Amino acid sequence: MNIENTKAQMKKGVLEFCILSILSHGENYPSEIIEKMKEAKLIVVEGTLYPLLMRLKNDGLLSYRWEESTSGPPRKYYKLTPVGEQFLKELDTTWKELVEAVNKTTNRTSQNG
Amino acid sequence: MNIENTKAQMKKGVLEFCILSILSHGENYPSEIIEKMKEAKLIVVEGTLYPLLMRLKNDGLLSYRWEESTSGPPRKYYKLTPVGEQFLKELDTTWKELVEAVNKTTNRTSQNG
DNA sequence: TGTAGTACCTTGTATCACATAGTACTAAAA
DNA sequence: TTTTAGTACTATGTGATACAAGGTACTACA
Incomplete structure (x- = not known):
């Protein structure tokens, strides 16, 4: 068990969100996406990105x-479809809820019994 | 592709962090942990929690x-060991970095070429 | 002995990030 | 034409993890 592994696990599901967000600002091809992710300190490799893009495309996003x-x-x-834009909105809500949930468990003790 | 699936994926790696955080406030047994997670809107089931606790125990956390x-x-x-407390600190940093990275890709356009 | 409630544990499945290897196009040099 | 380097897209196999579903075991009560 090490931090690197946990970090990789935390990224799961989040990559989808980030990629859709990047594409919501305009068209990009894979290498550009990797570059922008790197700028934000989110290292993604080709073997991860290509299957992900294919999945998102096959699902009509x-x-x-x-x-x-x-x-x-x-x-x-690549660019977002209307369905993709709608999905991105939902992901945005999902992400905010997750952050709030994590903050609740980590900041508050919630010792009420 | 649906939101529920993505939500499950986003939880990966985060659960570890939340559980360690909850235990950092004091001893708890699994059902209590599930209850506290639920209060924070993070639904976890037994089949997820038990293997996770066993893993954390086997790794000395x-x-x-x-x-x-x-x-x-x-x-x-269950309660944290000194190693677990140290690991929790690192996870805290990891989580904050992830949140910041996601915010960067989702809020900013980063359209510089 | 039987039933209900609580608590812990195991197995199989789907999903995902990643390492690795492969294919294909362009441009420049021999 | 052939070779080499750079860029870009694609496919396969592995390890990690959340979850569904089922099982075991203890207590209390009729």
């Missing part, structure tokens, strides 16, 4: 378009 | 003592 690149293979630019 | 009960079988009262 994301759509993408191909765009040629002058420095390599074409890129997949 | 928790210890327990048996206590007789007048209303059923004896109870296992």
